[in-house]
Amino acid sequence: MASKSCPPFKKFKFLLGLFLLLVIKLGSAQLSSTFYATTCPQALSTIKSAVDSAVSNEARMGASLLRLHFHDCFVNASLGCDGSVLLDDTANTKGEKTAVPNNSSLRGFEVIDTIKSQIESLCPGVVSCADIVAVAARDSVVALGGPSWTVLLGRRDSTSASLSAANSNIPAPTLNLSGLISAFSNKGFTAKEMVALSGSHTIGQARCTTFQTRIYNETNIDSSFAASLRGKCPSTGGDNNLSPLDTTSPTSFDNAYFKNLQSQKGLLHSDQQLFSGGSTDAQVNAYSSNLRSFTTDFANAMVKMGNLSPLTGTSGQIRTNCRKTN
Template identity: 80%
Template sequence: MASYSSSFIRTITICVFVVLVVGMASAQLSSTYYNSSCPNALSTIKSAVNSAVANERRMGASLLRLHFHDCFVNGCDASILLDDTANFTGEKTAKPNNGSVRGFDVIDTIKSKVESICPGVVSCADIVAVAARDSVAALGGPSWTVQLGRRDSTTANLSTANSDIPAPTLNLSGLISAFSNKGLTAKEMVALSGSHTIGQARCTNFRARIYNETNINTSFASSLKSNCPSNGSDNNLSPLDAISPTSFDNAYYKDLVSKKGLLHSDQQLYNGGSTDSQVTTYSRSSSSFLTDFANAMVKMGNLSPLTGTNGQIRTNCRKTN
């Protein structure tokens, strides 16, 4: 009995230690992280994002997507920004990213501006997180307090990028599972999917839906076929939200209720399943969506950050120091 008790106590002690370590990693992120070390960091990032979005409104969606695709691969560590090296293949050529993820030049510009005022202080991972927030705000969406203090990874993970970033072909169960694997609930998944109220998708990602699926508004499907023929034109673009593609609002959910979701994965959120009622709520209440989206973005931005002495602060976001 004494041996059992000792073993049990050791197990409990280990569990408590693990919880404390994980909690400490998260606790090291702070909204005031750069207040002393680089007080103009956030205003510098915001100014650059506003300029980029004013120049091309689609860039707001691209910078937001960059944050999603970064966080879903080993956490929010700017691994998506790394170019290929002799030691590893980066994530830019992963199927979900290749030829579609963009905004790298904007991040480079922001990094250069921040480095000029605070060399070696602000991480690329934090820049990506803040740029996503500022992009949403620039397009009329909500703002939120970004927790800061992430450090940058020194490697990338191509295989995880291919496996963990949710594909546009996923059914509802697959979407719920993909987000659950990252500690995000089904409700948070539906809220985060609202990011598709801005941005565009390539024909190759919605061709099967407009030609083969039945849970789609017929006139909507027909209107897309001229720009997305049954063969070829894979890279032709169509807006994810047909109502207001450059405004961050709840129109995406109105599209879903009207069976006008562009991607298969979009319409799965409103297809007789467990998330229908949440889509209905968001389609009727913009404030509910915007509040839940902002809260979910904070949670997603806290996925497995590198803190303390882990990782580094890259001087160039495309390569390790």
């Protein structure tokens, strides 16, 4: 009798999963929550103070700093959470700021600049921009009433950025459920972790251009909700007009986002795909009825995301200015 063997595609997916797990474990093993305890003991309190001030001045900034971390980490395996998203374009290279998911929408760069300047005055050349972004994301969530988590530190900054990788790796708001699951799976995340991370849309705002097609053409949307959005987002024009991703409590990190999905009030097409008769419906139901379960899973997924292929050791550099290489 012929022996059974694993189909080539399944074997590839299995090996890819093992590789991603190994990368995450190796990366996190080189990071430490006490990395700056002796070299820059005031780093974390400095970041927290600046973030609290920025969020107090503009609640939306909390979501912007969280999104900045996500868009930094999610680019690709060789450019994980490495501060590459902060690099400005140069005469010879195009960075990630002008990628489609980032152009005219990614925010918070000035807050990171302020924090970097403050830390450089305390301990020059010690704290990476990538670590600042990671800690600022955590502190932003906490400032808006969300969970905390231990940020592992010791990342170094990339000396390059990739426009093409940003365009191809960051999940688009037009993705269907299968595309979302695949995009997160490629980074080593389960569908459950994908739903938890999507819960970050309980804060922040989105531009009209990202939900225009949904409110005029899709049927799995509450009619009164769609009508109210059309007042802010005309069928043509108004691309940069804003609407909260969570219209119930847009500046509170809670589980209202999932409750909105149950009522077909997801703002983005990709949001509503999480509750559209598919495999993630049950997880949305679970998070909508159990805030603690959501915040715990979200915090754990954020730790995992922050450990995606960090530059450590002698790789990269500690930028003096987060916008350009040394």
